[in-house]
Amino acid sequence: MDTRGRRVVVIGGGPAGMMAASVAGSRGLDVTLIEKNNKLGKKLYLTGKGRCNVTNLCEVEDLIANVPVNGKFLYSAFYTFTNRDLIALLNSLGLETKVERGNRVFPASDKSSDVIKTLERYVRQNNVKVVQAEAEGIAAEDGAVRGVRLKNGDFLPCESVIIATGGLSYPSTGSTGDGYRMARDLGHTVTPLRPSLVPLETQEEWPRDAQGLSLKNIGIRLEDRQGRIVYEDFGEMIFTHYGVSGPVILSASSYIGKADPNGYRLYIDLKPALDHDKLDERIQRDFLKYSRKIFSNSLDDLLPKKLIPVIVRLSNIPPDKPVNQIKKEERQQVVMLLKQLALTIKCYRPIDEAIITSGGISVREIDPSTMESKLVKGLFFAGEVIDVDAYTGGFNLQIAFSTGYLAGQSC
Numbered sequence: 001m002d003t004r005g006r007r008v009v010v011i012g013g014g015p016a017g018m019m020a021a022s023v024a025g026s027r028g029l030d031v032t033l034i035e036k037n038n039k040l041g042k043k044l045y046l047t048g049k050g051r052c053n054v055t056n057l058c059e060v061e062d063l064i065a066n067v068p069v070n071g072k073f074l075y076s077a078f079y080t081f082t083n084r085d086l087i088a089l090l091n092s093l094g095l096e097t098k099v100e101r102g103n104r105v106f107p108a109s110d111k112s113s114d115v116i117k118t119l120e121r122y123v124r125q126n127n128v129k130v131v132q133a134e135a136e137g138i139a140a141e142d143g144a145v146r147g148v149r150l151k152n153g154d155f156l157p158c159e160s161v162i163i164a165t166g167g168l169s170y171p172s173t174g175s176t177g178d179g180y181r182m183a184r185d186l187g188h189t190v191t192p193l194r195p196s197l198v199p200l201e202t203q204e205e206w207p208r209d210a211q212g213l214s215l216k217n218i219g220i221r222l223e224d225r226q227g228r229i230v231y232e233d234f235g236e237m238i239f240t241h242y243g244v245s246g247p248v249i250l251s252a253s254s255y256i257g258k259a260d261p262n263g264y265r266l267y268i269d270l271k272p273a274l275d276h277d278k279l280d281e282r283i284q285r286d287f288l289k290y291s292r293k294i295f296s297n298s299l300d301d302l303l304p305k306k307l308i309p310v311i312v313r314l315s316n317i318p319p320d321k322p323v324n325q326i327k328k329e330e331r332q333q334v335v336m337l338l339k340q341l342a343l344t345i346k347c348y349r350p351i352d353e354a355i356i357t358s359g360g361i362s363v364r365e366i367d368p369s370t371m372e373s374k375l376v377k378g379l380f381f382a383g384e385v386i387d388v389d390a391y392t393g394g395f396n397l398q399i400a401f402s403t404g405y406l407a408g409q410s411c
């Protein structure tokens, strides 16, 4: 195709937009990347706790399997630009990468800022014009894109527009849902937007007493209202003033799916390395060691300080009861609490605290082999703005890069 003189405007300078703009630029198109922040990739900076889990080095089929919502829609995108392609590209641009537990890929430097710098270099190499401005709307005529209106009153005429404005979470990074509105104005359907990979509020108030306490190496089990197990995991979590957060909790939240989380039960295994009997033996040893103390002073070897008053209260054993008077049934109650510390979920935290937005531009209205709108010629989508969402592990960024690549190649 003769691409000379064809103008493309990419709205949003996150990973999807930077990739789309660079790929379009590499084809000789006249590309403008509009970003409302004064720097590119503001959300990318926060990813992976500042280390940026760029992708996951699994098989492509497993990439799809890790996208519970509309994974099959991404078949072409994932195969056109795979996780291995992404790593090869980043390496060729000078960014070394490393693979960690669970095939998670990070920059070797552990710095998300290095990923941003690398993508900025890619954008520059491909002659993309970066403009700091806020896009307000897209003009279309006779079913085809004509240009982009900016908030400052400017109009950028073009033949293609790629919407890569991200979702609704962490709005301070610029992801304020503008793309949903722009697409709706052009007749697109936006499926209900809700938080995913999000902290959970609990009905019980005791997590507040342990707030700030981070627990590593714990087990969790999440059950629905019928007692069916929806998720089990092992790892790290944190108590907060509203309930629970941290990696295993965020992952658990995405398994609740579209259901109302109210009434789901979370069971925390504080001692997953010890089975019930071994833990009982361990507590008996501690009780022997502290036999002259009172109950509330007997758990120091077993539990973090912040959790002791909580467990003492939940056990219904008087805190001042001498340890040598604690009955077997009471001790077993403590074992139960440590193996199955139960919480009842009330709701998700608000969407602005979520890692990703579930819902978005309906995939029924997007051609999966090009990312072009089926309604408006020359309109393309890339990244989180689309109704796809994945589990943690680098899958969400791979979605941004693969859909960005495909849109940049097709526009």
Ligand SMILES: Cc1cc2nc3c(=O)[nH]c(=O)nc-3n(C[C@H](O)[C@H](O)[C@H](O)COP(=O)(O)OP(=O)(O)OC[C@H]3O[C@@H](n4cnc5c(N)ncnc54)[C@H](O)[C@@H]3O)c2cc1C
Residues within 6 Å of the ligand: 011, 012, 013, 014, 015, 016, 017, 034, 035, 036, 037, 040, 041, 042, 043, 044, 046, 047, 048, 049, 052, 053, 054, 055, 133, 134, 135, 136, 164, 165, 166, 167, 169, 170, 173, 174, 175, 176, 177, 178, 179, 354, 355, 356, 382, 383, 384, 385, 393, 394, 395, 396, 397, 398, 400
């Ligand atoms: C705390 C946190 C940690 C995360 N960690 C990981 C991780 O380690 N691995 C992983 O795979 N995923 C992670 N994610 C998810 C991942 O960051 C997102 O899925 C990804 O950034 C989506 O990319 P995007 O380009 O579609 O959108 P975004 O990164 O949100 O970028 C959209 C851009 O568009 C701009 N924009 C919006 N509207 C306009 C407008 N009207 N005009 C101009 N510009 C506009 C915004 O300012 C923004 O810069 C994390 C998310 C969060 C919040």
